[in-house]
Amino acid sequence: MVDPELLSLLEPIDEYNQELLAQVHPPEWVNPVPADRYHLVVVGGGTAGLVSAAGAAGLGARVALIERRLFGGDCLNYGCVPSKAIIRAARAWHEARHASERFGGPSVVGDGDFGVAMKRMRRLRAQISHHDSAERFASLNVDVFLGQGRFVAGDAIEVDGKRLSFRRAIIATGARPVAPPIPGCDEGCYLTNETVFTLTRLPPRFGVIGGGPIGSELSQAFARLGSRVTVFDMASHLLAREDADAAEIVQQALVRDGVQVTSVEITPESKIVHFEKDGQRLQTPVDELLVAVGRAPNVEDMGLEAAGVRYDRSGVRVDERLRTSNKRVYAVGDVASKYKFTHTADALARIAIQNSLFFGRLKASDLVVPWCTYTSPEIAHVGLYKHDAEDQGFETETLTIPLSEVDRAVLDGADEGFLRLHVQKGKDRILGATVVAEHAGDLLAGLSLAVTAKVGLSKIASTILPYPTQAEVIKKAADTWRRGKLTPSVRRIFAIFFKLFR
Numbered sequence: 001m002v003d004p005e006l007l008s009l010l011e012p013i014d015e016y017n018q019e020l021l022a023q024v025h026p027p028e029w030v031n032p033v034p035a036d037r038y039h040l041v042v043v044g045g046g047t048a049g050l051v052s053a054a055g056a057a058g059l060g061a062r063v064a065l066i067e068r069r070l071f072g073g074d075c076l077n078y079g080c081v082p083s084k085a086i087i088r089a090a091r092a093w094h095e096a097r098h099a100s101e102r103f104g105g106p107s108v109v110g111d112g113d114f115g116v117a118m119k120r121m122r123r124l125r126a127q128i129s130h131h132d133s134a135e136r137f138a139s140l141n142v143d144v145f146l147g148q149g150r151f152v153a154g155d156a157i158e159v160d161g162k163r164l165s166f167r168r169a170i171i172a173t174g175a176r177p178v179a180p181p182i183p184g185c186d187e188g189c190y191l192t193n194e195t196v197f198t199l200t201r202l203p204p205r206f207g208v209i210g211g212g213p214i215g216s217e218l219s220q221a222f223a224r225l226g227s228r229v230t231v232f233d234m235a236s237h238l239l240a241r242e243d244a245d246a247a248e249i250v251q252q253a254l255v256r257d258g259v260q261v262t263s264v265e266i267t268p269e270s271k272i273v274h275f276e277k278d279g280q281r282l283q284t285p286v287d288e289l290l291v292a293v294g295r296a297p298n299v300e301d302m303g304l305e306a307a308g309v310r311y312d313r314s315g316v317r318v319d320e321r322l323r324t325s326n327k328r329v330y331a332v333g334d335v336a337s338k339y340k341f342t343h344t345a346d347a348l349a350r351i352a353i354q355n356s357l358f359f360g361r362l363k364a365s366d367l368v369v370p371w372c373t374y375t376s377p378e379i380a381h382v383g384l385y386k387h388d389a390e391d392q393g394f395e396t397e398t399l400t401i402p403l404s405e406v407d408r409a410v411l412d413g414a415d416e417g418f419l420r421l422h423v424q425k426g427k428d429r430i431l432g433a434t435v436v437a438e439h440a441g442d443l444l445a446g447l448s449l450a451v452t453a454k455v456g457l458s459k460i461a462s463t464i465l466p467y468p469t470q471a472e473v474i475k476k477a478a479d480t481w482r483r484g485k486l487t488p489s490v491r492r493i494f495a496i497f498f499k500l501f502r
């Protein structure tokens with residue numbers, strides 16, 4: 001019998017969500033008899049836990065994996081996967097609506113079918129869920145347990161009344177949406193990322209509290225799907241972490257799509273959002289309200305005290321090598337990292353396997369972490385921002401190449417945005433890069449490689465890229481940097497040379 005609260009996260013219970021459930025929380029699952037002792041017990045079956053368990057089992061370790069809700073965690077069930085499926089639908093609707101005026105295409109008017117877009121999301125989510133399924137992990141020789149994992153000692157965890165002894169454990173319990181105290185509005189009156197994907201009807205008026213990556217992505221998607229969207233944020237700007245001019249491009253794109261962005265203090269009462277703006281008390285009614293104001297680590301009710309694992313408000317405390325205050329126990333993913341991304345959960349898990357089982361000495365701080373917010377245009381970043389570089393004592397040179405200088409971006413009608421590189425002064429090393437572009441996340445791949453492998457701008461300038469591609473913006477930046485190296489004295493030498501060889 002599946003917990004009704006868990007089932008409510010998988011509404012509507014149609015064929016696709018049933019298929020998903022069968023993969024990630026099989027209703028008839030019987031937990032195995034535990035082994036005498038495991039080399040590794042992993043608590044949490046999101047990306048970080050799955051990668052840890054699969055990696056360790058693949059190397060021959062005896063592994064147990066514990067998940068209390070849905071295998072795949074946030075990313076598969078109510079994070080990256082459903083959000084990107086909806087963003088794709090919203091992009092298609094947006095392009096269809098504007099095909100006539102932009103490209104002389106057929107005119108498209110009227111509403112789309114939100115229910116069909118959501119059904120497509122559920123179908124695709126179910127389709128890829130087998131990668132994370134309980135069955136698959138069992139077939140990889142992992143002992144798979146459904147239930148809440150709780151440490152009962154420094155070397156043992158209990159789940160479903162069974163005691164699992166371990167040599168090493170990895171905590172990968174992730175994070176959940178922060179529930180802010182809003183007078184007149186308890187948890188049931190708003191949506192979070194865990195419930196927004198259960199919607200089957202488009203809310204005509206959609207309020208979003210929080211203008212970070214999740215709030216920005218979903219507010220634009222819902223606006224493009226036809227909601228009248230208002231984003232409420234204390235900051236004067238969306239995506240406050242990014243460079244102001246980069247975030248401004250994204251904010252303007254959202255506003256063009258009909259998103260109203262308001263800097264406010266919120267008091268929703270019966271879905272009337274009361275707020276203050278420029279000293280005025282205002283109110284706006286919404287049919288649904290999404291709260292996306294941050295993530296809280298899942299550290300409660302899991303016996304961390306019994307295991308001597310220290311934690312605080314930001315999560316489980318780990319050292320550079322991801323070890324907690326209990327030398328047998330490591331922690332990875334959203335529960336222990338400031339970088340709350342699927343790709344970092346994956347990367348940290350790989351480090352934890354090495355360090356916990358093979359006396360590895362890999363450090364999390366050596367990772368180069370890229371990220372991308374999937375608005376339109378996207379905004380992506382890797383490495384250091386200028387202020388970080390300066391704080392670390394680097395003298396920097398900054399190059400900004402607008403996409404309007406890149407033929408393919410112009411031809412695609414996607415020339416709003418830029419590439420910005422921070423380069424170490426006197427060297428050709430890229431310290432950090434920001435891209436604002438329709439497919440900034442993809443453009444960032446080459447730059448992430450360059451920053452990680454320390455491929456300098458000289459090498460990039462001598463690399464041939466296919467024409468016309470938007471990726472040429474990277475080569476243009478390298479060429480611009482190289483031209484800047486022509487100092488007045490070098491120019492004088494060239495002038496003499498060309499005089500001699502007339």
Ligand SMILES: Cc1cc2nc3c(=O)[nH]c(=O)nc-3n(C[C@H](O)[C@H](O)[C@H](O)COP(=O)(O)OP(=O)(O)OC[C@H]3O[C@@H](n4cnc5c(N)ncnc54)[C@H](O)[C@@H]3O)c2cc1C
Nearest residue numbers: 044046047048068073074079149173174333334340341342
């Ligand atoms: C709307 C949204 C969109 C996102 N989009 C992106 C994106 O595009 N790209 C990207 O890189 N990242 C994205 N993220 C972030 C990404 O989803 C997370 O960084 C990633 O899922 C973290 O993985 P994790 O394994 O650390 O935690 P989780 O995925 O949260 O998994 C933790 C698991 O542990 C289980 N658990 C907790 N406590 C216990 C316990 N005591 N016993 C047993 N099990 C337990 C939980 O049920 C959960 O399944 C998005 C997040 C959201 C919310």
